[in-house]
Amino acid sequence: MAEKRALNHRLDALRQQIDDLDEQLVRLLSARAACALEIGKVKKDGGMEIYQPSREADVLEHVQQINRGPLDDGAIKRVFERVIDEARRLERIANNEDGHEA
């Protein structure tokens, strides 16, 4: 019984750590999305091509290169593919709200 209580206490502490990490992750993801939106705006104002597959490949290469685990590189890549995809989606919405077609 005391052992079970100790286990639950340990689980609660780890879950609290995850909740704290998630709050930091949401803040960083929001800051990243704001940067991506700004990049889209700068490109649009300069009449430049918005979609640049080579930059996306560089981003995916970079995050895998700095990865030290425990997630493997494939997992890190899949998470950032989702992050990039959501940034692109956000940019499409922003452009449509400006009265431009995506």
Add this chain to the structure above:
Amino acid sequence: MAEKRALNHRLDALRQQIDDLDEQLVRLLSARAACALEIGKVKKDGGMEIYQPSREADVLEHVQQINRGPLDDGAIKRVFERVIDEARRLERIANNEDGHEA
């Protein structure tokens, strides 16, 4: 020409910001995955059920609740669904390496 150079300079600075944010994101994702692995270990040692859908629902609720944009709640939810999915995958691999079936 000078304007184009200014634009490219601005883009480079924004991309550097994104690269810096990505490095922080990789660190936090790694720390989060280590916590998730530890939770799996504590549960296994205590003979507890590993998969807890209600905790996953709480995590997804939490990140949407603290989200202030510019990503909408659906985007935040989809990113974290991917993060949780990769943590689960990592745990399965860890359990198999211990000689247990997933």
